[in-house]
Amino acid sequence: MATMTQTSTRTPAAQTYYGLSSGAWKNIGLAVLIVAACLLPFVVSNYRTFQFTLVLVNAIALLSINLLTGFNGQISLGHGAFYAIGAYTAAILITQFGVPYWVTLPIAGVICLVVGFLFGLPALRLEGLYLALATFALGVAMPQILKYKGIEDWTGGVQGISITKPTAPWGLKLNSDQWLYFVALFVTIIMFVIGWNLLRGRIGRAIVAIRDQPIAAEAMGINTAIYKSLTFGISAMYAGIAGALGGIAIQFVAPDSFAITLSLSFLFGSVIGGIFSLSGAIYGALFLQFIPHISEGISKAAPGAVFGVFLILFMFIMPAGVAGFLRLAGVRMRRRIANRMAQG
Amino acid sequence: MEAFFYQVLSGLATGGIYASLALALVMIYNATHLVNFAQGEMAMFSTYIAWTLINAGMPYWAAFFLTVAISFAGGVVIERVVIRPFERQDAVLAVVTVFIGLLLILNSVAGWIYEYTLKVFPSPFPETSYFGGMLNGHQLGLFGVTFVTLILVYLFFRFTPLGLAMRAAAQNPESSRLVGIRVSWMLALGWGLAGAIGAVAGMMIAPIVYLDPSMMTGVLNYGFAAALLGGISNPWGAVLGGFIVGVLENLMGDYVVGTELKLTVALVIIVGVLVLKPSGLFGKTLVTRV
Numbered sequence: 001m002a003t004m005t006q007t008s009t010r011t012p013a014a015q016t017y018y019g020l021s022s023g024a025w026k027n028i029g030l031a032v033l034i035v036a037a038c039l040l041p042f043v044v045s046n047y048r049t050f051q052f053t054l055v056l057v058n059a060i061a062l063l064s065i066n067l068l069t070g071f072n073g074q075i076s077l078g079h080g081a082f083y084a085i086g087a088y089t090a091a092i093l094i095t096q097f098g099v100p101y102w103v104t105l106p107i108a109g110v111i112c113l114v115v116g117f118l119f120g121l122p123a124l125r126l127e128g129l130y131l132a133l134a135t136f137a138l139g140v141a142m143p144q145i146l147k148y149k150g151i152e153d154w155t156g157g158v159q160g161i162s163i164t165k166p167t168a169p170w171g172l173k174l175n176s177d178q179w180l181y182f183v184a185l186f187v188t189i190i191m192f193v194i195g196w197n198l199l200r201g202r203i204g205r206a207i208v209a210i211r212d213q214p215i216a217a218e219a220m221g222i223n224t225a226i227y228k229s230l231t232f233g234i235s236a237m238y239a240g241i242a243g244a245l246g247g248i249a250i251q252f253v254a255p256d257s258f259a260i261t262l263s264l265s266f267l268f269g270s271v272i273g274g275i276f277s278l279s280g281a282i283y284g285a286l287f288l289q290f291i292p293h294i295s296e297g298i299s300k301a302a303p304g305a306v307f308g309v310f311l312i313l314f315m316f317i318m319p320a321g322v323a324g325f326l327r328l329a330g331v332r333m334r335r336r337i338a339n340r341m342a343q344g
Numbered sequence: 345m346e347a348f349f350y351q352v353l354s355g356l357a358t359g360g361i362y363a364s365l366a367l368a369l370v371m372i373y374n375a376t377h378l379v380n381f382a383q384g385e386m387a388m389f390s391t392y393i394a395w396t397l398i399n400a401g402m403p404y405w406a407a408f409f410l411t412v413a414i415s416f417a418g419g420v421v422i423e424r425v426v427i428r429p430f431e432r433q434d435a436v437l438a439v440v441t442v443f444i445g446l447l448l449i450l451n452s453v454a455g456w457i458y459e460y461t462l463k464v465f466p467s468p469f470p471e472t473s474y475f476g477g478m479l480n481g482h483q484l485g486l487f488g489v490t491f492v493t494l495i496l497v498y499l500f501f502r503f504t505p506l507g508l509a510m511r512a513a514a515q516n517p518e519s520s521r522l523v524g525i526r527v528s529w530m531l532a533l534g535w536g537l538a539g540a541i542g543a544v545a546g547m548m549i550a551p552i553v554y555l556d557p558s559m560m561t562g563v564l565n566y567g568f569a570a571a572l573l574g575g576i577s578n579p580w581g582a583v584l585g586g587f588i589v590g591v592l593e594n595l596m597g598d599y600v601v602g603t604e605l606k607l608t609v610a611l612v613i614i615v616g617v618l619v620l621k622p623s624g625l626f627g628k629t630l631v632t633r634v
Contacts, residue, residue: 069437073437075436075437075440077381077440077444122615122618122619128436128437128440129377129378129379129436129440130572130618130622132379132381132436132440133379133568133572133614133618134611134614134615134618136381136565136568137565137568137569137610137611137614137615138611140561140562140565140607140610140611141565141607141608141610141611144605144606144607144608145605145608148605260561264444264447264448267441267444268444268448271441275437302452302456303452304448304449304451304452304455305448305449305452305453305456307445307448307452308444308445308446308447308448308449308450308452309445309449310445311441311442311444311445311448312426312441312442312445312446312449315430315438315441315442315445316429319438
C-alpha cells in the first residue's frame with residue numbers, strides 16, 4: 001500500500017505560475033471543464049448525449065468504489081447489488097406510486113445508505129479479503145433475489161420494469177436526452193462536492209487513517225467500527241443514486257442487467273481511472289463507456305478480455321490509475337515550468 | 345421421507361463438487377493467505393479443454409487425465425507469470441484486482457473460442473440408478489472421483505517429501521527457506537495442484553449444469569461457502585463444509601426458500617459464518633500480534 005499512497009502528497013501551493021497560484025489554475029481548469037460539459041449536448045448527437053449521461057452515472061458509481069476501496073481500504077466486489085437496489089427503488093416508485101423521477105434519487109440514496117450500513121455492520125468483523133468474499137456472494141446472488149416470485153408484483157420478475165423518459169420542464173427547449181444529461185450532470189457535481197468535502201475534513205482523515213494504519217487509528221481514538229460501516233453505507237448510497245439515475249436514463253430495469261459482471265466492471269473502472277482519487281472516477285467512467293464499444297467490434301467476448309488484460313497491466317504499471325499518472329505528469333510539468341522561470 | 349433421503353443423497357453428491365472446489369481454494373489460501381476468485385473460471389476453462397479433447401476423438405479417461413495435467417501446468421504458469429510479481433507485496437487490493445482480471449480474461453476467452461451456447465458434457469459413468477432410484481450413475485461416480493481425489497491429496501501431503509515441503513513453505517516461509525526449500529516454487533506447485541483439483545471438479549459438475557462460460561459462478565459461490573464453513577485454513581473442514589453446503593442447499597431449496605433463491609443460501613451461509621464464527625467450524629483462530 002505504501003507505494004500507492006505516495007501519490008496523495010501535494011506540491012506546495014505557494015509557488016506561482018505565470019502570476020497565478022497552482023490552486024487558481026486548478027479552479028480555472030475546473031470551470032472550463034464544467035462549461036465544456038454544459039455545452040457538450042448541443043454539439044454532439046442525441047445518442048452521444050445519452051452515452052455521456054451514462055458516463056456521468058458510471059462516474060457516481062465509481063466514486064462509491066473509490067470512497068470505499070481507495071480511501072477506506074474496504075474491498076467490495078458486489079456494489080452492483082446496491083446499484084440494482086437504487087435502480088429498482090426508482091423504477092418501483094415511479095411506476096407504482098407515481099413519484100416524480102427526481103424525488104426518487106434521494107429516496108434511493110437513503111434506502112441504500114441504510115441497507116449498506118446494515119450490511120457494513122457485520123462487515124466490520126471482516127478483514128479485507130473476507131469482505132470481498134461476502135460482497136462477491138452478494139453480487140452473485142442479487143439477480144436471483146430480484147427474480148424472486150414473492151416480490152414479483154413489485155419488481156416485475158424476469159421481465160423487469162419499463163420507465164418512461166422524463167421530459168424537460170418549464171418549457172425549456174431541450175429534448176429529453178439533453179434534459180436528462182443536465183440532470184445527471186447536476187447530480188454528479190453535487191455528489192463530487194459532497195465526496196470532496198467529506199474527504200478533506202476530519203472524517204476524511206479518519207477514513208484514510210483506517211486504511212493505512214487501522215491499529216494506530218484506533219489508538220488515536222477513531223471509532224473504527226462506526227467509521228467503517230458508515231463509509232460502507234455512504235458508498236452504498238452513492239451506488240444507489242447512480243443506479244436510480246441509470247435506471248431512469250436507460251428507462252428499463254431487469255434482474256439480468258445487474259449480474260456480478262456489473263460489480264466487477266465498477267472495480268475495473270475505478271482501478272483504471274485511479275482508485276485513490278476522486279477525479280479518477282471520471283476517467284474510469286469514460287473508459288467503461290467507450291472501451292467496450294470499441295472492442296465489441298472485434299468480438300462479443302472481447303470487452304471482458306480487454307477489461308481483464310487492462311486490470312492486470314494497470315496493477316503492474318500504474319496502480320494509481322490514469323488519475324495517478326496525470327498527477328505525476330502534472331508535478332513534473334510544474335517543476336519544469338518552475339525551473340524555466342527560475343532560469344530566465 | 346423418501347424425498348428427504350433423495351435430497352440428502354443428491355446433496356451429498358453435489359457436495360462432493362463443492363468439497364473439491366473448496367479444497368482447491370484452501371490449497372491456495374494455505375500457501376498465500378489469499379482467496380482465488382478466478383478458481384471457478386480456471387475450472388471452467390479446464391472443462392472446455394476436456395470437451396475439446398473428447399470431441400477430437402480421445403477416449404474419456406485419457407482426456408480426463410490429460411486435462412488434469414494441462415490444468416496443473418496452467419496453474420503453475422499463471423502463478424509464475426501473473427501472481428508472482430505480487431508475492432512479496434502485502435496489498436490485498438492489488439492481488440484481488442489481479443484475480444478479478446484473471447476471471448474476466450478466462451471467462452471472455454472461453455466465450456470467444458467456444459461461444460456462449462450451452463454444451464453437453466459427457467459423463468463416463470453408466471446411466472443406471474442405484475439405491476432404488478435415489479442416485480444415478482453419475483452422482484455415484486462423482487462421489488467416487490471426489491473421494492479418490494481427496495485421498496490422493498491427503499496421501500500426497502502426508503507421506504511425500506514434496507508434500508511436506510509444501511506444507512512447511514506455507515506454514516513458515518522463512519524457516520523453510522533456511523532449510524533449503526524453494527518457497528516460491530512451492531507456491532507455484534500449490535497453484536498447479538489447485539488448478540488440477542479444480543479441473544476435476546469442473547469435469548464432474550459439467551454433465552449436471554451443462555458446459556457454458558459462466559457455469560462455475562454459482563458453484564464457486566458454494567465453494568466459498570463450503571471453505572468458510574469448514575474453516576478456510578483446514579482442508580478436512582473444507583471438505584466437510586462442502587458436503588454440508590451441498591445437503592443444505594438441497595434441503596433449503598426444497599423445503600424453505602424454493603429453488604429460485606438457492607444462491608442466496610450461499611450468501612447467507614457466507615455472511616452467517618463470517619459474523620458468528622469467522623474461523624469456521626474447524627479453522628484456526630488467527631491471532632495477530634500488534
